[in-house]
Amino acid sequence: MSTAVAEGKTWNGGNEPLKASYGKMMMWFFIVSDALTFSGFLAAYGFSRFKFIDAWPIADEVFTHFPFLHGVNAPMYYVAFMTFVLIMSSVTMVLAVDAGHHLNKGKVTIYMFLTIIGGIIFVGSQAWEWNTFIKGEYGAIQTKGGNILQFGEYVEQDGEQVFKRVSVKDFAVINNHKDRTIHEKKNGLWFVNESTLPAYTIDEVVSGLEAHDNVLIRTQILNEEGEKTVLTRAESLKSLKDNGKLYVEGANLQVNEYGSPLFADFFFFITGFHGFHVLSGIIINIIIFFNVLLGTYEKRRSYEMVEKVGLYWHFVDLVWVFVFTFFYLV
Amino acid sequence: MAHEHKLEIFKGLVKFKSNTQKIWGVLALLSFITIVEVVLGIIKPESLMGYVFGMKALNWIFIILTIVKAYYITWDFMHMRDETPGLRRAVVWTAIFLILYLVFILLQEGGYVFRVYDNGYIKRDF
Structure with missing residues (x-):
């Protein structure tokens, strides 16, 4: 069909080149x-x-x-x-x-x-x-720089050393003499809010890590094999003590225990x-x-x-x- | 009401007897592709970890298989195969060109920001 002689109406919805309703x-x-x-x-x-x-x-x-x-x-x-x-x-x-x-x-x-x-x-x-x-x-620690430190240990599996994750609640040492409690409006500043405190303080996780020789820290940096880097025992203690800031569990819009928020x-x-x-x-x-x-x-x-x-x-x-x-x- | 369906897929290599049969055929194909993707994703074969054009070969396979799946969903489930070429091109080309452009720009810039961090101008490892 020649385009010059379009049959029927040209304007007002005529022609229907796409033939769809x-x-x-x-x-x-x-x-x-x-x-x-x-x-x-x-x-x-x-x-x-x-x-x-x-x-x-x-x-x-x-x-x-x-x-x-x-x-x-x-x-x-x-x-x-x-x-x-x-x-x-x-x-x-x-x-x-x-x-x-x-x-x-x-x-x-x-x-x-x-x-x-x-x-x-x-x-x-x-x-x-x-x-x-x-x-x-498993829970993890967020550092001052916003990075995530996860915990785990090497276990023998089929004759190979495999890194297995360890839950923070399995090794953290609870300190019953915490001087920090949740701030509530009724017994503090009435115009200040505070969300629930993390389940563990940094000190509890640090003393837990010190008490368990097998537990190591895994950072979120990927190595050449595409796996996350596992620190040595000494590095683990150092990075936790120097940089650890907040215990996080699970993920929400602010924190994420698996890595980048x-x-x-x-x-x-x-x-x-x-x-x-x-x-x-x-x-x-x-x-x-x-x-x-x-x-x-x-x-x-x-x-x-x-x-x-x-x-x-x-x-x-x-x-x-x-x-x-x-x-x-x- | 005219509603003929084009019943060949794979450039006419496979021709189905009815539209219903074609639907089940396409389902079989999509399920097969999904299973291949999941199996590859779990095994992560060492041989596919090499880099091709700046990305792991395995990731290229995933993206290509995804586009294949998208093609069959659009062409057979959404009946793009049966629409006029004009409608098909208006929809598909518009989307593809704009998306390719957007993805290129954003990934390029993402890589640039990474290199700024990586070259040590901004400290992040604490």
């Missing part, structure tokens, strides 16, 4: 802009990581838990499971779209329902993952933003699910609405594929 195209517009938002976040994560490239936490050592399996070292299995759940719910979504094209109300209902269930399992898993990350596991900040922000997308996706899916049940689309003789929420849902899956790679794999 208004709703679908607007969904694609939104997806492109949202994709740019997410890539902005992930690129910012990359920036911070490149900035601390020799000291970034190793994801395999951070996310090692699996529900109901305590003390089992299971790096990444749970995230892999979550990824699979999300891909699976993408599949049920696209099957619902396909059933919609055949105007098969029963099948659309079943597949939409399964998609919603998949989404709920995913969000639940993410909540569990957050909870584990916030609670932490930025890692925790970006983890909460990016997975949180993605989780919020999943949540809103679930809510939209539920609305559409009830519309399907009520026969709204049956009356319209078109299930295009299912297709549009489907696009959004697949986009959420698409984003997760990237989050999975850049947070857990690379």
Whole structure:
């Protein structure tokens, strides 16, 4: 067809070069802009990581838990499971779209329902993952410079010396004559707040380290093999006494026992933003699910609405594929 | 209502009989890629730890596999394969060019800040 002699209307919505409905195209517009938002976040994560490239936490050592399996070292299995759940719910979504094209109300209902269930399992898993990350596991010491000192010991495993982490609560020597208690408004300055004191003072950790000859300190600096540097006994005592400032357990927006606080900040922000997308996706899916049940689309003789929420849902899956790679794999 | 699906993937190497079958086929492919990624991530083979273009070979593999997964999610689950080339290019090229540019700028600057720290102008090891 020659462009000069366009058939029908030229302006006012004529021609339709993209041959897609208004709703679908607007969904694609939104997806492109949202994709740019997410890539902005992930690129910012990359920036911070490149900035601390020799000291970034190793994801395999951070996310090692699996529900109901305590003390089992299971790096990444749970995230892999979550990824699979999300891909699976993408599949049920696209099957619902396909059933919609055949105007098969029963099948659309079943597949939409399964998609919603998949989404709920995913969000639940993410909540569990957050909870584990916030609670932490071994505890660590933050130094004056904001670096993290972790503790561990060498143990014999299959004839090899392997560095195993040791929990601070297993070696710290509790001093019952602490002169520092939590400051409360009712018995101190009424206009000053203080959050809970850390579980151990630096002195308690120092005397614990002195009392246990086997315990060594691991810094966050990566060596040539990509593992964190373990200090000698003398260096361990020295760095703790010189620089130790605060006992930290778990991760939040200020401190992170696994390493750079930025890692925790970006983890909460990016997975949180993605989780919020999943949540809103679930809510939209539920609305559409009830519309399907009520026969709204049956009356319209078109299930295009299912297709549009489907696009959004697949986009959420698409984003997760990237989050999975850049947070857990690379 | 016209809704033909293109049923070939891998440049026509595999052709499915129906759209439903294609969906399951793509699921199998995505699951396989995810399993490969997780296994590589856990084993971390020594042979893939060498650096290629400034990044570990293993990380290149992860990123390429991710893009492959993204391609099949967009093309088959989001039906990009069935849209007109105009819509496809408007969406995909816009996103790809802007993202590549953004990532390049930020990673470049991140590396620069690292070198400023590393060359000892700012002390951090305390």
